[in-house]
Amino acid sequence: MGEANTDAASAEQLAQRYRSLVxxxxxxxxxxxxxxxVFVNPAMVRLLGARSADDLLGMPIVRFVDPDSIPAMLERIDQLTAEGAASPPTEMDLVRIDGRTVPVQTVSVLTAWQDKLAYQxxxxxxxxxxxAEASARRAEAHFTTxxxxxxxGVLVIDPRGRLESINPAGKRILGIDDATPVIGRRVDELPVTLIDRNGQPLPTDRHPMAHTLATGEAVTQYxxxxxxxDGTQVWLSCNCRLLNPDSPDSSGVSSFADITEFRASRRQLEYQATHDALTGLANRSLILSQLSAALADEDGxxxxTVLFIDLDGFKAINDTLGHAIGDTVLQIVAQRLQRALRAEDLVGRLGGDEFLVLLAGHPQRADLPGLIERLRTTMAEPIIARGHRLEVSASIGVTELGPHExxxxxxxxxxxxLAMYRDKPSGHRDLGLGQNRRSNNTHAS
Known part of the structure; x- marks a missing residue:
C-alpha cells in the first residue's frame, strides 16, 4: 500500500513538473x-493573439491554420499511427485571432490525452x-546593387584561388566580355595577362590576393x-582583404581601380619636371642631379668626362631672325648631339644655348679629341630653318673626373x-690633353 502511494506521489510530481514546463x-x-x-499553453495564447485560453479551447484546429497549409498538415498527422510517433519539423503559417498570419515551425506528436489519443x-x-532573413536579403540585394x-572593380576569390563573383566594372576594367564564362575559373585561367610595375609577367602566386589568402593580411594600393x-594595357591600384577575417577558410575580396590615365599623367608630369620643354633633353635640374650622383660614385x-657646349653667335640669330628660328636651331642642335653620342651618355640643356654632356664609362683619353671634333663637325653642318640657311659653330669645354672626386x-x-670660354673663337683652341692638364682636371678643348 505504501509503495503504491509512493508511486502515485512520484507520478504527480512528474506531472506537476511537466505542467510547469509547458x-x-x-x-x-x-x-x-x-x-x-483541447489545450493551449500561455505562449500559444500570445502567439494567436487571444485574450485567454477560453478564446481558443473548443475551436476547430483548422481555424488557426492558413488554408494553404491545411492539406499538408492533415496528411502529416494521418501518418502518425502509433502513440509517441512524431512528424518531422515543418514550416507552415498559422492564422491569429485578428486574421494576421504567423510563420511557424511545428512538430506534432501522437500522445495519450485523458485516456484518448490526441495530437500535441x-x-x-x-x-x-x-x-532577419528578409533583412539579410535586402542587405544582400542592396550590396549587390x-x-x-x-x-x-570588385571580385571575390575563394580559398582555392577560384573566382566566386565579379561586378560589371571589374569585367570592363579587365576587358572580359559578358559572354565569357569566368565564375569558377582560377585567376591564371582568365583571359588577361598580369604584369608587374616593370612590365614583366606577374605570377599569380605573387599577386597580393595570393598573399592575403595565405596569410590573412590585407594589402592596400598595390x-x-x-x-x-587584344593587347590593350591598363594599370590598376588594388586592395585585397578577407571577407571574414575571423574564418580561416574565408574567401578574399579585391577592389581595384583603373589608374592608367593617372599613371600616364604622373609620368608626364615627372618627365616635364626633368626635361627641357623645347628640346626634350634633360633639363638643368636632372643633368646636375646625375652629375651629383656620378661624383658620389667611389670608383668614378x-x-x-663632362663637356660644356655653347653655340657661337646664337644671340645674333635670335636678334636678326627671331626667337622662332632660334628655337628651331636649338631643337636641331639637340637632335644632332643625341645622334653623335652613345646611348649611355647623357646630354642636357642648361638654358639658352648652353648644353652639358656627361660621358659615361671609361673612354680612352686618346679617343676624346676625335669625339670633340666629331661634335664640332656635326653641329657645323648647315641648318635650314624656315627658309634660312644657317651655320652654327660650337665652343666646347672639357673637364675630366677622377676617382674619389x-x-x-x-x-x-x-x-x-671656363674651359668652354677658352675655346671661343676669340681665344685659343687647344685640347691640351696630356700637356696642359690643370690640377683641377679641367682643360680647354
Whole structure:
C-alpha cells in the first residue's frame, strides 16, 4: 500500500513538473483531439493573439491554420499511427485571432490525452527569424546593387584561388566580355595577362590576393598592370582583404581601380619636371642631379668626362631672325648631339644655348679629341630653318673626373664653363690633353 502511494506521489510530481514546463516554455504548445483544440499553453495564447485560453479551447484546429497549409498538415498527422510517433519539423503559417498570419515551425506528436489519443503540437514562432532573413536579403540585394553600380572593380576569390563573383566594372576594367564564362575559373585561367610595375609577367602566386589568402593580411594600393586579350594595357591600384577575417577558410575580396590615365599623367608630369620643354633633353635640374650622383660614385665609373657646349653667335640669330628660328636651331642642335653620342651618355640643356654632356664609362683619353671634333663637325653642318640657311659653330669645354672626386657639381660646371670660354673663337683652341692638364682636371678643348 505504501509503495503504491509512493508511486502515485512520484507520478504527480512528474506531472506537476511537466505542467510547469509547458506553462513557462517560450514555445507555443497546443493539443487537438478529433480536430478540436483541447489545450493551449500561455505562449500559444500570445502567439494567436487571444485574450485567454477560453478564446481558443473548443475551436476547430483548422481555424488557426492558413488554408494553404491545411492539406499538408492533415496528411502529416494521418501518418502518425502509433502513440509517441512524431512528424518531422515543418514550416507552415498559422492564422491569429485578428486574421494576421504567423510563420511557424511545428512538430506534432501522437500522445495519450485523458485516456484518448490526441495530437500535441509544439509550435516555434519564426517571425523574428523570417524578419532577419528578409533583412539579410535586402542587405544582400542592396550590396549587390551598390557593387554592380561601382566604377571600381570588385571580385571575390575563394580559398582555392577560384573566382566566386565579379561586378560589371571589374569585367570592363579587365576587358572580359559578358559572354565569357569566368565564375569558377582560377585567376591564371582568365583571359588577361598580369604584369608587374616593370612590365614583366606577374605570377599569380605573387599577386597580393595570393598573399592575403595565405596569410590573412590585407594589402592596400598595390600597383600592377593587366594586358587584355587584344593587347590593350591598363594599370590598376588594388586592395585585397578577407571577407571574414575571423574564418580561416574565408574567401578574399579585391577592389581595384583603373589608374592608367593617372599613371600616364604622373609620368608626364615627372618627365616635364626633368626635361627641357623645347628640346626634350634633360633639363638643368636632372643633368646636375646625375652629375651629383656620378661624383658620389667611389670608383668614378658612372661619368668620366663632362663637356660644356655653347653655340657661337646664337644671340645674333635670335636678334636678326627671331626667337622662332632660334628655337628651331636649338631643337636641331639637340637632335644632332643625341645622334653623335652613345646611348649611355647623357646630354642636357642648361638654358639658352648652353648644353652639358656627361660621358659615361671609361673612354680612352686618346679617343676624346676625335669625339670633340666629331661634335664640332656635326653641329657645323648647315641648318635650314624656315627658309634660312644657317651655320652654327660650337665652343666646347672639357673637364675630366677622377676617382674619389672632391669637387661639387657647381665646381665641375664652373671649370667646364671656363674651359668652354677658352675655346671661343676669340681665344685659343687647344685640347691640351696630356700637356696642359690643370690640377683641377679641367682643360680647354
Amino acid at each position: 506553462e513557462h516554455t517560450p514555445d507555443a504548445i497546443c493539443v487537438h483531439e478529433a480536430g478540436t483544440v 503540437v509544439v509550435v516555434h514562432d519564426l517571425t523574428a527569424q523570417r524578419a 551598390v557593387v554592380s553600380q561601382l566604377e571600381e 600597383i600592377f598592370g593587366v594586358e587584355h586579350a 665609373s658612372l661619368v668620366t 672632391h669637387r661639387t657639381p657647381e665646381a665641375v660646371l664652373h671649370d667646364a664653363d
